[in-house]
Amino acid sequence: MAAIQTINLTKDFKSRRAVDALSLSVDEGEVFALLGANGAGKTTVIKMLCCLLMPTSGDALILGNSILTEPGAVKRTINLSPQETAVALKLSVAENLELMARLYGETKTEARLSAKLMMAALHLSDRANDRSKSLSGGMQRRLSVAMALISRPRVVFLDEPTLGLDVGTRRALWRALNDIKGDTTIILTTHYLEEAQAHADRIGIMRDGRLVALGTAAELQLTAGVDTLEDAFLALTGTGDER
Amino acid sequence: MKALVFAGRNTKELLRDPLSLLFMIGLPLVMLFVFSAINSSVPVAQFDIGRIGPGIAMFSLTFISLFSGMLLAGDRESSFLARLRAAPLTAFDFLAGYTWPLLGVALVQTATCFVAAFTLGLPVTWNVLLAIVVLLPVAVFFIGCGLLMGALFTANQVGGSSALLINVAGFLGGIWLPLQLIGGGFKAVADALPFSHPVEAAQAATAGDFASIMPHLAWCIGYAVMVFAIAVLVFRRKITR
16 A cells, blocks of 8 residues: 555646646655755645645545544644744653653653654753754754654654754664655655755656656756756756756 | 643743743733732722732733743744654644643643732632632633634744733723723723623622622623634644644
8 A cells, every 4th residue: 555645636826826736646665755845836736645734636646544634633643843943932852752652652751762762862961951942943853853753753844854954963863764765655755955965755846736757866867967956956956047 | 641741841931931820820910019009008909909909810821821822933933842742642632732820820820810819918818719710710711811822823922912911801890990980981891802891700709799899790601602612723734634
């Protein structure tokens, strides 16, 4: 069974079509990178798949459950790290993590243990009792990603998870993601093409709401007739001449 | 269960904001002591502790709309709410999670006002417990107003609109302005709104004038049900699906 199957998924905002008849299948355990210039529709796709936005038409199945008719079942299997850092600022790092674990059904004791493990994996243990608002932007983002992973989702959506992180933290985060790869389907958006090339099994490139290319990094380079993913990205999104 | 977990988070958010505690509990107490001091120097029937005590207890509840609205609007603007909306929470979990801590705060606020009023000469009787219960519908009304504003406005807009609501409730509540003396259109407007009725219901309860409670309480319950129902509809439409 596909982890994600979108069927002509479309979203209009008044007269603007943000996502145009997206049909896509992502396998279970796959790391899938959704790339595109700003405003290409990546975040809108993620919001629809997480049941945060109602599609104008079309549907999507997450592990066989429709986002239109079974949002409750979808939400039990997914988690999300939004593009903006989304943490409760007056709660401590540990409290934020425990809150998310408990909202996904863990007991207090289980949540405490899960939070401890997640803080260790993402190098947050030494700040466990600090309020989130006292963390740097990069640490808040790390916490935001940790909050998406703590429920051990079967499908996790990470919207620009490494934005603003230093090199060491990015490595730690990718180590954590590689640990769950295979068990968890990871859908991520990023502007760091080298990350997509290094870690994603497949890459989808969006332009003006349409999926214009899909394949491995090597396949995309071959399609575009260029030697690097960056050149392929610029060619396929048609943004090369503008910059 | 999830509603309780979410309510726990919201309680911490509220209690860890010193400004909200200052406004919700500190400011009403200061006002109570100031009005009582004025009454000691220049006796004014309006500021008699049997009238001003229940009045300030009701006024303290107006600040709930500000802080419930700010909490919800802040969650919306920071994308924290988007994270929660992607979680397996029901509309009930959201509404209960936001409402329960505020009801708790409302009980603490009114109880604190009455305890302070005891020190200023309000007779210690069981009637005060009834007054606290009588004020619950208007607490629900202000929580509903806050949730409505938080679902519709930005945090800055919530600040402005709540300030307006607090001022209108203060003036039209007949707490420090004697509505009977002013009369005319001002009193007619005040009578049509839900601010003077809870004050009079709480004053009647405190005084043991039980027959006078219900006519005022009916207004409070009606407004609370109406505003909270609208808040639930808007909340379901804008926040959950």
